[in-house]
Amino acid sequence: xxWVTEPLQYPFMQRALLEMAIIGVLCGLIGCFVVLRGLAFxxxxxxxxxxxxxxxxxxxxxxxxxxxFFFGILTALAVGVLSRSRRVSEDSAIGVIFAAFFALxxxxxxxxxxxxxxxxxxxxxxxxxxxATDVWVTFAVAVVVVGVLVALLKEFTLAAFDPTMAxxxxxxxxxxxxxxxxxxxxxIVVSLQTVGNILILALVVTPAASARLLTDHLxxxxxxxxxxxxxxxxxxxxxxxxxxxAASATVVLTATAVFLACLVFAPNHGLVSSYLARRHGHHHxxxxxxxxxxxx
Amino acid sequence: xxxxxIKRVVGVCSLALAxxxxxxxxxxxxxxxGSGIGVVATTTQIGALVRAVAGDEVRxxxxxxxxxxxxxxxxxxxxxxxxxxxxxxxxxxxxxDDWILGTVENAGGGARILVVTExxxxxxxxxxxxxxxxxxxxxxxxxxxxxxxRNIAAALTEADPAHASVxxxxxxxxxxxxxxxxxxxRALIEEIPPQNRKMVTNHDAFGYFxxxxxLEFVGAxxxxxxxxxxASARQLAALSNLIKAEGVKAVFAEEEVDPRxxxxxxxxxxxxxxxxxxxxxxxxxxxxxxxIDGMLLANARKxxxxxx
Numbered sequence: 001x002x003w004v005t006e007p008l009q010y011p012f013m014q015r016a017l018l019e020m021a022i023i024g025v026l027c028g029l030i031g032c033f034v035v036l037r038g039l040a041f042x043x044x045x046x047x048x049x050x051x052x053x054x055x056x057x058x059x060x061x062x063x064x065x066x067x068x069f070f071f072g073i074l075t076a077l078a079v080g081v082l083s084r085s086r087r088v089s090e091d092s093a094i095g096v097i098f099a100a101f102f103a104l105x106x107x108x109x110x111x112x113x114x115x116x117x118x119x120x121x122x123x124x125x126x127x128x129x130x131x132a133t134d135v136w137v138t139f140a141v142a143v144v145v146v147g148v149l150v151a152l153l154k155e156f157t158l159a160a161f162d163p164t165m166a167x168x169x170x171x172x173x174x175x176x177x178x179x180x181x182x183x184x185x186x187x188i189v190v191s192l193q194t195v196g197n198i199l200i201l202a203l204v205v206t207p208a209a210s211a212r213l214l215t216d217h218l219x220x221x222x223x224x225x226x227x228x229x230x231x232x233x234x235x236x237x238x239x240x241x242x243x244x245x246a247a248s249a250t251v252v253l254t255a256t257a258v259f260l261a262c263l264v265f266a267p268n269h270g271l272v273s274s275y276l277a278r279r280h281g282h283h284h285x286x287x288x289x290x291x292x293x294x295x296x
Numbered sequence: 297x298x299x300x301x302i303k304r305v306v307g308v309c310s311l312a313l314a315x316x317x318x319x320x321x322x323x324x325x326x327x328x329x330g331s332g333i334g335v336v337a338t339t340t341q342i343g344a345l346v347r348a349v350a351g352d353e354v355r356x357x358x359x360x361x362x363x364x365x366x367x368x369x370x371x372x373x374x375x376x377x378x379x380x381x382x383x384x385x386x387x388x389x390x391x392x393d394d395w396i397l398g399t400v401e402n403a404g405g406g407a408r409i410l411v412v413t414e415x416x417x418x419x420x421x422x423x424x425x426x427x428x429x430x431x432x433x434x435x436x437x438x439x440x441x442x443x444x445x446r447n448i449a450a451a452l453t454e455a456d457p458a459h460a461s462v463x464x465x466x467x468x469x470x471x472x473x474x475x476x477x478x479x480x481x482r483a484l485i486e487e488i489p490p491q492n493r494k495m496v497t498n499h500d501a502f503g504y505f506x507x508x509x510x511l512e513f514v515g516a517x518x519x520x521x522x523x524x525x526x527a528s529a530r531q532l533a534a535l536s537n538l539i540k541a542e543g544v545k546a547v548f549a550e551e552e553v554d555p556r557x558x559x560x561x562x563x564x565x566x567x568x569x570x571x572x573x574x575x576x577x578x579x580x581x582x583x584x585x586x587x588i589d590g591m592l593l594a595n596a597r598k599x600x601x602x603x604x
Binding site: 006007010013015016126128129130131237241242243244245246247 | 531532554564
């Protein structure tokens with residue numbers, strides 16, 4: 001049987017591939033803003049801070065989306081509000097809140113003595129156990145998140161890279177920042193059940209970081225990031241199918257391999273081309289300026 | 297950059313650590329019950345057998361609570377204290393609860409340690425990474441449980457000769473109960489047409505049950521014998537082919553393992569999903585599966601009902 005078509009005859013693989021592709025688009029697009037704005041730490045914090053929500057939903061026997069999304073919103077709001085204080089820097093606020101929420105999850109879980117089933121699927125996700133309903137929910141969330149992102153692309157970009165100018169132009173910068181955090185939270189929560197708490201950040205950050213090495217243009221970066229995320233998601237699943245390895249970890253390692261390839265071979269920012277440029281005496285002063293990107 | 301990387305690594309490590317701690321240390325053991333000599337049982341099964349043999353004439357502590365993972369369990373300080381005061385520590389052996397040896401050593405007090413499965417005919421696991429290794433789920437065969445009852449009664453009598461007649465009576469009564477249950481289960485399995493006597497389970501935990509009652513093990517969703525590992529897509533695909541080829545009627549998901557993958561597999565192949573089988577642990581106190589005979593019958597009813 002063919003390498004490509006064999007997995008497709010199994011419905012669980014069809015759902016896993018579809019889910020992975022949707023999540024790839026979502027994480028690829030959101031990931032660009034996470035990487036460019038340096039939100040990787042808060043992304044990781046969100047993935048951990050939703051833990052009590054996951055635990056509560058799990059205990060109640062409900063989809064983890066409900067609890068996780070509630071705590072995701074709570075975390076995004078708390079970080080946004082706390083970091084407005086001059087005395088509490090944003091990364092301190094993140095540190096305080098995500099540790100507190102994670103501890104809350106641990107305490108709730110420690111009170112449970114009954115049948116908890118296994119924690120493995122909470123930590124590493126369960127891409128092979130994705131139901132048709134899960135795929136539809138992911139799709140709906142993706143449509144909303146991508147819709148908001150595209151509709152407000154100009155505002156987000158300006159607020160992200162030139163907040164002073166955005167403020168003087170009358171944009172509600174704080175609200176836009178908060179909205180972006182909520183979109184990141186939604187992305188992370190909806191991807192959680194496929195790859196789990198620990199590996200989710202790789203899907204958000206790695207494809208966008210790879211794309212950042214390939215181009216200076218925001219539009220192209222978003223396209224490349226999405227392509228890399230979908231490609232490593234689908235490719236990783238195929239590899240895991242044929243090599244009989246754990247699905248989510250294989251996806252993450254596939255994305256990492258793409259990142260390393262970009263790091264070495266990227267046309268302008270890769271190690272090889274930088275080395276060649278230095279040898280030829282060109283000073284390649286290529287810096288990222290949001291203002292240019294907007295017009296470009 | 298480096299700093300945030302370190303933060304992240306520490307975060308991930310602490311998460312993994314916290315959860316592994318949770319899976320072990322944070323679960324409180326059931327408080328001691330009864331009065332008499334101190335007896336500590338590792339598993340819910342051994343605890344239930346001690347209760348059946350001795351009634352309330354021993355002070356019994358069961359370390360692993362219902363539903364908790366047995367392999368990497370770590371008792372809380374209260375439990376260690378009771379191990380210190382115990383005369384007798386009863387363990388399952390066969391690689392399931394070897395951590396108790398360290399606990400007894402740390403606790404001091406000089407309790408006698410007895411492996412209650414001594415003399416049981418041990419089978420090897422059929423599936424996954426543990427294929428070929430000794431299967432610890434001996435309590436899934438009532439004949440093995442009778443051996444365990446005899447071992448427990450003998451050890452209790454030696455530790456507390458004054459109550460010998462109580463233990464002998466309790467052991468005899470439970471032995472009779474197990475013989476009756478064995479016949480009941482056999483009758484339930486007889487109701488299944490012979491070509492339907494095939495099982496797919498979440499993990500390979502029913503080897504003894506299937507061997508005794510002539511059921512065929514087709515495959516397990518999770519590759520290793522213990523809970524918590526990830527299913528691989530390749531092996532899941534092979535299993536879904538097997539289910540169709542063998543005409544398997546149902547997929548059984550145990551109470552202790554996440555049933556999601558098993559549920560989707562059953563949906564895809566158009567067979568029934570049966571949840572709530574008790575594999576590694578007895579049910580919580582008061583449930584129908586709180587005793588070994590109750591657990592075996594509850595499982596047999598579900599299996600018979602699904603495969604008929």
